[in-house]
Amino acid sequence: QQPVQSPQAVILREGEDAVINCSSSKALYSVHWYRQKHGEAPVFLMILLKGGEQKGHDKISASFNEKKQQSSLYLTASQLSYSGTYFCGTEHRAFCAGNNRKLIWGLGTSLAVNP
């Protein structure tokens, strides 16, 4: 039930692009993306909803493929500040009735951006 993230780790040079994938074996209602730096709390990046549009801000964007039950996070022209561990969290239909919320998390993708 836990979504699978790939790759597990990425090393980039500043200015390079990266794609992180999050795949689920169950139908998805929404996908959250967060970034966590070492010793800090996860920080919300964006949420994608079933039937919604691709989202993005600055040079970070994401897509949601309902048929493939997959979301991808795109990091364009990476900056040093992008370094950290990226987590996807998935919500499935069964848990979205009313206000019920339960995020199931992938194990994370470690991203290192070097000068």
Next chain:
Amino acid sequence: KAGVTQTPRYLIKTRGQQVTLSCSPISGHRSVSWYQQTPGQGLQFLFEYFSETQRNKGNFPGRFSGRQFSNSRSEMNVSTLELGDSALYLCASSLVGNYGYTFGSGTRLTVV
């Protein structure tokens, strides 16, 4: 505006003891969730509270419990601590609906 506040930041407890962790959500956020984070298991959902009611619970033993107060502040309690309970415990709050979560800095619990 103030973020999610978790106290204490660090705790060292002995096996068999119990512990209470506190979380104050962002003002206006009525949904509060708790997660356990460990290097091997990643982020594991503990429970979610809304309007003082537990709406969802993860696959943790009954030693893990929580509650939410009328001001949305939440506490979680772990009784009869085991070595495997050592982890970072994160609290997250959100608005009602399809919004992202704001996490607190967490409580680092070490059981010796």
